[in-house]
Every structure is written in C-alpha cells, then in structure tokens.
Amino acid sequence: MAGSKRAITSLNALFIGVSFIFIASGLVVSSAGVLLNDMGASKTQIGLITSFFFIGAITCTIVSHRLISKVGHMRAYAIFTALFAISALLHDMSNNLIFWAILRFMLGFCYYSIVLIVESWLNEKIPNSVRSRVLGFYEIVFYSTFAIGAVIMSMDLSTTKVFLIGTISIILGSIPLNFLKIKSPKIPKAISISLPRIYNIAPLALATSIIAGLTMNGFFSMASLFIITQGYTPAQAGIFIIIGMCGGFMAHTIFGTISDKFGRKLAIILASSIALFACLGFISVNPDIIAQYIIVFFLGFGIFVLYALALARANDIVTDKNAYVEVVRALLFSYLIGSFLSTIIIGFLINQFGFTAFIYYYIVLLAFLIIFAIFQKNVPKEQEVAFTRHSGHSVIFDELNNDNSK
Template sequence: MSSSIRMIRSMLPLFFGMSLLFVGNGLVISSCGVKLKEMGVGELEIGAINTCFFIGALISTIGAHRIVSKVGHIRSFAIFSAVFGVAAMFHGFSQNLYFWALLRALLGFCYYGLLMVIESWLNAKTATFIRSRVIAFYEGVFYFSFSAGILILLFKLDTFEIFIISAAFIMLSSIPLNLIRIKEPKIPKKESVSIPKIFSIVPLALVGSVIAGVLINGFFSMASLFVMLQGQGAKEVSIFMTTAMVGGFFAQISIGSLSDKFGRRPAIMGCAIISLISAVLFLVTTGSSLTQYILSFFLGSGFFCLYGLSLARANDMLVDRTHSIEVGRALLFSYCTGSLISPLLMGASMKFFGAMGFIYVYILLLTILIAFAMTQKTVPMHLRKPYEEHPMHNMGEMSALNSSKS
C-alpha cells in the first residue's frame, strides 16, 4: 500500500468531517441568492449581502488564528462550527436584510476559520513527497461534497428547512475531528506583503489570482441569481452550478500535466479562452436549460483552474526562493480581494444589464486576462517546477503556505 493511501486512510475521520462541512457550506452558499430573490430583493442588494460573507472571510484571515492559538485546534473547530450552525439557522427567523448581512459575515468568518484548522492539520500530517496526492484527494472531497450540498436545492425546501439542514451538516462535521489523535500544529506567524513588489516579480500570477477570485467566488455567490433572473427556479440553479463544478473537477485532473508540458502561460490562456467562448455562447444561444448546462460545464472547466495555474506560474518565476512565502501570501490576498468585490460587481452588472450582466463580467475579465497573458513570456521547461494542486476554494492561511512549498 502506498504511503499516500496509508496517510489518507489514517485521516478518514478528518476527511469525513470535511465532507460534512462542505455539504453544509455548499447548501448555505448556493441557497442565499435563491431565497433573497424569492423575497423580492434586488440584484445589487443581493450582491452586497453576499459580499459580507467574504468580508467575514477576510476578517477570519486576520483574527481567527488568535482564537486557535488560545484554545487549540479541536476546540476552535467546535467553536467555529457551532457559531456557523447558529448563524445558518438564524436566517430562518427574520427577513431583515441587515440581519442577513451580519449572518453572512459570521458564516464567512467561521467557514474560513474551519478551513484554516483543517488545512493546518493536513499540512502538519502530510509529508512533502505525498502532499500533491493528498491535496488532490482533498480537492475531490471538496468538489463532491460541495456539489452534493448544492443538489439539496433540488428538493422543494423552505428557507427554514434549508438553513436547518445546512446547520446540521456543519455541526456534525466537528464530531469526526475529535476521533483523531494528532499533535496540534503550530499557527504560522504573519508576515508583511508588498503587492507592488510582488507584481514586479510575478505579474501574470498576481493578475490571474485577482481575476480567479472574482470569477470563482462570484460564481458560487451569484450564479443562482443569474439562473433565477431568467425565470428558472432552485432546481435549475442546482443543476447549473453542479454542472460547472463537474467541469472544473475534470479539468483539474488533466491541467497539471498539460501545464507542465506546455507552460503555465499557455495553460492560463487556454483555460481563459475556453471559458470566454462559453461565456460568449451564452449571449447567442437560445437559452434553453440543456444548452446552458452544457455551457456551464465548459465555463467551469476553464475558470476553476485559474488560481492553481497562477500559483504554479508564480513558483516557476521565482528565482529567489526566500520570496516564496511572501509571494504566496500576496497571491492569496489578491484572490481574497477579487472574491470580496465579486458579488458587488456582478450584482451591479445584473442590476443594469439584467441576467446577462453576470456573463458580461466573465467576458470582460477573461478578455483582460488573455490580453495581459499575451504580453508575458512562457517560462522555459527546464525552469518549471512540478505542478501541485491547490485548494481553489480556500482563503485560509495554509493555502498560501502550501503554495510556497511547491
């Protein structure tokens, strides 16, 4: 039995806990736009409320480690999951938008605090030579579980039922963690980041990270509104979002070897072109559900790969490896910034241009990324580092640290 399989088997309780966490978060993230639209809330207001989730996430990257350092990883996981569950349930008690905005911020803070605990555990437990295989398994757990959470929307549930179910999954996720006996890992120290300095070192990686943050987390938070503005319901939202994630999952399987062979810049351009063509076709097709599901598959297969490719590009470009942690944090910060502005940007676009305003954002940003990539050079093969998968959904501290070690 290989060492990676032994490692995964030894941490099956943790992976099971992760799966419950991702199911609950997939449901609570995808349902927000659906329920707000059913309440008659406008596009810009929905975008603003969804933005609060990422505000909470950013606060989490600043303050969650203090909680973990004081009470430990297991207790922190219990605290974050409990608050997450309570915040999810409270959505059903009021339709006040300010209250929902506060709850979304709490969800963002707790969710990314939970991810920080999980990934720090994985990082401490996993040897460097098997990290890529373990992270690949982790990504598979994420895609499968998050999609399962979205698919729960297929059932005709009311607001209270949806958030009770999501809260249950999140609270249950803390139980398997208590079954693992492992020395708690240390919390990394924070270091300053200079974005202008990093841009001078890895410009394409930085631009790619910002755009990836907008497109990936804009999809999670606003795709439901895009579907509903076309007169469709929660069932169509569920299938549309799941199809895109399936496309992203299959693309992640092959993008590493392809980018190792042809280079990160061509891979970034190729993924952006696939998504761009799919986005343009949304504007010219009849708009039938089946057509949109097919286009969603190819849309997701392109943009879901952009963050991992940006990290790989940064690793290829680094000559002085002492900058690796700083670069990793800068790319993470850029990804977070893109995530933060994505709901507002897409909400405003849909307010002024209707449902296709969602697609206009993709067309604009993908065109900018392709144009910028054309001005850069491909790193020669002998200078490329082996591609390592990265959790594209995470804003937690450990993603940046893991990327700096590849």
Template sequence: MAEQSNKFYSLFFSVFFLFAGFGLFLNSAGVELSQMGVNNTAIGILNAAFFIGATLSAVVAHRVVSGVGHIRGFSVFGAIFAIAALGHTMTDNLWVWGVLRVLLGFCYYSLLMIVESWLVERSAAVARAKTLALYNVVYYISFTAGIGLLSFKLSSHDIFTLAAIMVMMAMLPVTMTGSKAPEQPPRQRISLPRLFAIAPLALVGSFVAGLLMNGFFTMASVFLLQQQFNVRQISFYLMIAMALGFVVQLPIARFSDHFGRRSAIGICSVISAVGAVTGIVLMFMGIQAMWIHYVTAVFFGIGLFTLYALSVARANDQIPHEMSTVEVSRSLLFSYGMGSLLAPIILGLTMDQIGRYGFYGYFIVFASILAVFAWRQQAVPEDRRSMHVNMPATAAGPAVADLDPRNDCGVTRPFDEEEAQAYANQIVQEQETAKPEPEPTV
C-alpha cells in the same frame, strides 16, 4: 501506524461536511434572496458579506486559536457558525442577515484553517502530494454534493438548519481527537506590490480567478432563477460546471507543463469568454431553452476552475526552485479572496444595470482582460518551470499553501523578495537574448 493513518484520514470527514455545507449555502443564498424579491445589487452585497468575514478571519482567527487552543477554538467557531445559520430563520431583516453572513464567513474560514493546520502537520510523514490530491477530490465531491442538495427544493429554514447540522458533524472528529494539536500556523505575510513586480500574471490571474469563480457560484443561481428556470435545473447547471472542472484538471496541468502557464491561462480565459459569448448570442436569437445555459456551464467548467492553480504555478516558475513558496501562495490566495469579495457586488450591479445580458457580459469582460494580459507577458522556458499542482481555491483556507508538495524536496531557503525579483529579471533577459535578430533590410 494504522491508528495514526486512521486519525489522519478522519480529518477529511470534517473537510467533507465543511465543503458540503459551504457549497449548499453559497449557491442557495442567492436563490433564497431572489425569491424574497431582493434586487441583484443587494443580493451581491449580502453575498460579499460572507467574504468580508473570510477576510476578518485571516486577521483575527490566529489570536483566538493562540489563546484557547485548536480544539477549543474549533468548538467556539463551530458554535458561532451554528448560531448564525439558525439565526437566519428568526428574521427576514436584510441588515441582520448581512451581520450573520459576516459571522458565517468568519467562522467557516476559521474552521477550515484549523483543519488544514492539522492536515499539514499529519502529512509531514507522508507524501504531501497525496494529501493535497485527496483534499482536491474531497473538495469536488463534497462541494458538488452540497450543490446537489438544492435539487430537493429545500425551504430557507431547512437550508440553514442543514448547514448548522453539517458544521456540527464536522466538529466530531476534531473535538474528539486524542492526538496532539498542531503548532500555531504562522501569520500570513502579504507583499502584493513586490509580488506584482516578480510575477504580475500570477497576481492578476489569481485576482481575476476570484472575480470569475465566485461571481459564478454566488450569482449564477440568481441569474437563472430570473430567467424562469427551476431550482433543480439550476442545480444541474452548477453540477455540470463542477464535473467538468474536476475532469479537466489533469489535462490542463499537462498542457501547461508543456506549453507554459501563460498559454494555459490565456486559453482558459478565452474558453470562458467564448462560453459567455455563446450564451449571449443564443439569448439574442430568442432561444429560451435551458440547454443553452448547460452549454455555457461546460465552457465555464473547462475554463474557470484551473485559473487559480495555473496562477500559483506561474508564480512558482518565476522564483528559484530551491526557495519556499508558501508566502507567495498565501499572497495569491489573498488576491483571490479580494476578487471573491468584489465579485458578487460588481456582478449584482452589472445585472441590475444591463439586465438579463449582464451576467454573461461580466464574464466576457473580465475573462477577455485576463486573456489579453496573459498574451502580453513573457513565456517562461520549459526548463525553468516548476511542477504543476492542483490547488483548490474556492473553498480553501490559508493553511492549504503549506500542503504544496513543491516545498517538500530541495527547498533550502525561505522566500526572499529581492532574490526572487533578480531571478525573474534573469528569465526575462534570457528570453530577450534568445529572440532572433531582425534581418537587415536592403
């Protein structure tokens, strides 16, 4: 039993180095390109190339793994990732870098899918809530560690070399394991139009969360570098947001359990928008100090990091609790991924067209849109709500949906779109019926 437990937790060794490498690469990519004199639009497109690779992974990685197995597949993806990372050191051609980043995104999310598949199978004998909680802790610690490496002012050569080393470190526990490989995970079933009809706020919330979260991580360093701040200050700015994002997870979860996901999504969106407004106002006033951006990092940390988990909880509230939510979670993760893909492109264009105010302007617009959309939705009664679960999205793969403990107890039926739609309609009808009749005017 102890041996199995050690093998189980050794997988988090892989996850730690994957997340740390991802955090370093995602936040350093814009800095390196900006220092090379590349414009914001081109930086956004190159950052988006990483998420194009992530999308391809969702389509192709299953076929590779089914053909060669999990362990060999992990070795293949790890080797290609290392080659693509080191390939950046051999040329400054942006077209080549674009192709290499597609490969990096494809391999990273394929590696994550394999590790998560193992975690899902290993957690069958223990509480999945504990596994997912540990997964969240590892994510925040390792991602923050990756960001912290920026403060050492690494060269481009060092960054890509270190990213390759981290992936090779992540390969060790997987390639050396003596345990049986997990079963092939099922292909994702995506039904966005039906899901929008059932839980529109969940789908829109996950999409906007992708726009905001990955817009923040891919372009914040570019924005601050262009405001003449150094890499160490940028690293501290990102770490403030990560730390606050971790701290507020439990309070926001409890708030949403009591007051509803709609209220929580709306308030978190407003907090994000207020932070961006604060940054713009202080910049308009001519204040150039770094502390004003640290203040916005606090607002962003509180407001942005819970939006995806709240969206998943909202979707779970609107389907029967005895029904599996895995397909819904995968659809929301796909929606989040589409937002992540578009975020650096839209934000890069915005920063080029509007200038120094474009970065915060982007967050004001999309956070406000989500707040208004949430306000217009019906609340779900407290007795109809599911449990809230913190779900990492920024660096999570598709298999993380299978770790959701909401599918552990009492789930007896697979997801059925028509039944879920009828249940959502029933909630709306109950809410309409519960509204007091207007008093007649005399």
C-alpha cells in the same frame, strides 16, 4: 500509491468531518441568491449582502491564525463550527437584510477559519512524497460534497429547512475530528502584504489570482441568481452549479499535465480561452436551459483552475522561500478581494442590465486576462516545478505552513 492511501486512511476522520462542512457550505452559500430573491431583495442588494461572506473570509486571513494559536486547533475547530452552525440557524430568525449581512460575514469568517485548521492538519501529516495525491483527494472531497449541498438547494426547500439542514450538517462535521489524535500544527507568523511589490515579482500570478476570485466565487455565489432571473427554478439553478463544478473537477485532472508540459502561461491562456468561448456560446445561440447546462460545463472547466495556475506560476517565478510565503499570502488576499468584489459587481450589473450582464462580466474579465498573459514573459522550462493542485473554494495553506511543520 500505498503511501497516499495510508495518509488518507490515517486522516479519515478529518476528511469525513470536513465533508459535512463542505455540504453545509454548498447549501448555505449557493442558496443565498435564491432565498434573498424570494425575500424581495433587489439584485444589487443580493450582491452586497453576499459580499459580506467574503469580507468575513478576508478578516479570517488577518486574525484567525492569532486566535487559533492561542486556544489550539482542536478547541478552535469546536468554536468555529459552533459559531458556523449558530450563524446558519439564525438566518431564519429575521428577514432584515442588515441582519443577514452580519450573518453572512460570520459564515465567511467561520468557514474559512475551519478550512485553515483542516488544511494545517493536512500539511502537518502529509509527507512531500504523497502531498499532491492527498491534496487531490481533498479536492475530490470538496467538489463532490459541495455539489451535494447544491443538490439539496435544488429541492426548492423553505428558508427554515435550508438552514436547518445546513446546521445539522455543520454539527455532524464537528464530531469526527474529536476522534483524531494528532499534534496540532503551528501557524505561521503574519507577514505584511504589499500588492505593488508582489506585482513587480509575479504580475501574471497576481492578475490571475484576482480574476480567479472574481470569476470562481462569482459563479458559486451568483450563478443561482443568473438562472432564476431568467425565470427558471431553484432546482435548475442547482443543476447548473453542479455541472459547472463537474467541469472544474475534470479540468483539474487535465491541466496539471498541460501546465507541466507547456508552461503556466499557456495553461492560463488556454483555460481562459475555453471559458471565454463558453461565454460567447451563451450570448450567440440564446440557449435554453439544456444548452446552458452543456455550456456551463466548459465555463467551469476554464475558470476553476485559474487560482491553482496562479499559485503554480508564482512558484516558478519566486525562488526564495521567504519571499514565496509573502507572495502566496498576497495571492490569497487578492483572490479574496476579487471574491468580495464579484458579488457586488454581478448583483449591480444584473439589477441594471438583466441576466445577460452576468455573461458579459465574464467575457470582459477573461478577455483581459488572455491579453495580459500574452504580453508576459515565459518562464524557463528548467525553472518550472510540478503543478500543485489547489481547490478553488478555499486557500490551501500547505506552502505557508510547510516551513513550520518540518
């Protein structure tokens, strides 16, 4: 415990800085559906524009590490936070939907680039003996500060105020890292990604990663649209998102034990089943907003651990370290592809069939994952390793960087 406290204290500037970035992300990302709806965009258009955030994220995984390696982590952090702030502020300059799509791309690219830099630093400084506890603290920082962003969104602010507050938060996030004096970590070399090859190695991990992207970031980006389409207010949409995240936070404190004791396959089935039953609750009782607050806790409880479980499953299956790096990159790529597709699909479904399509979307995905997982092989108990806690908002690059930082 003392070791983890020392590690956290030594990186307090990093945690403070990234907390402001997460607040901005929570505000800017979760408010997109509300703001675009107020602008008169159709549900399909909202989904398409929001998807550009994840196109930017995918682009980040391909090119950002090359840019970072050329200019260094500190300069890259300053560049990406500046671009992040400018992109947020420019939203108020025009209501042109194409312009907004470009800005969403820049937000996704800059945000995930910042996350890559921060998590590379974490990996560099955290010894293996306290890695899980420090990453757990990092996860707490994400959930709590992202929720603050959702709270700000619930205040029903104008577009100008939303992005002004987001920009201020990003600028504040750029300051603390200047007080952090540590050697910049190395970035791993790019490795080609072959999803068919990864499917042959770890099919359940790959399927779970894709479903995680489709469900988790579908929730972050489109849950607000689901609520306001029912006639509720942005404030109620913000509360809905926060409660879902609370469920996810609680799940991370429990599923580590479940996963280690009973296996990843059972944990994936259990998490998916909890989320599936929550979805059935949405459609079976025709709930009012208070009932939806209760049900969404269990939806978040089930879906927000799926990506972590996918990584843990991959870690069980793949014993070759070089192959594991390739597998984790593939899981990251598939997770972001799922995230990108989620907003397009959800926007189209709500536009065509109404807000209930949001729930049926989750029912189909979760039912598929449960059935798929049932027919996958169990991993021998002696082959399983400790559950690694990974925040669903982003990709934890510790395994990718670990080879180079030792």
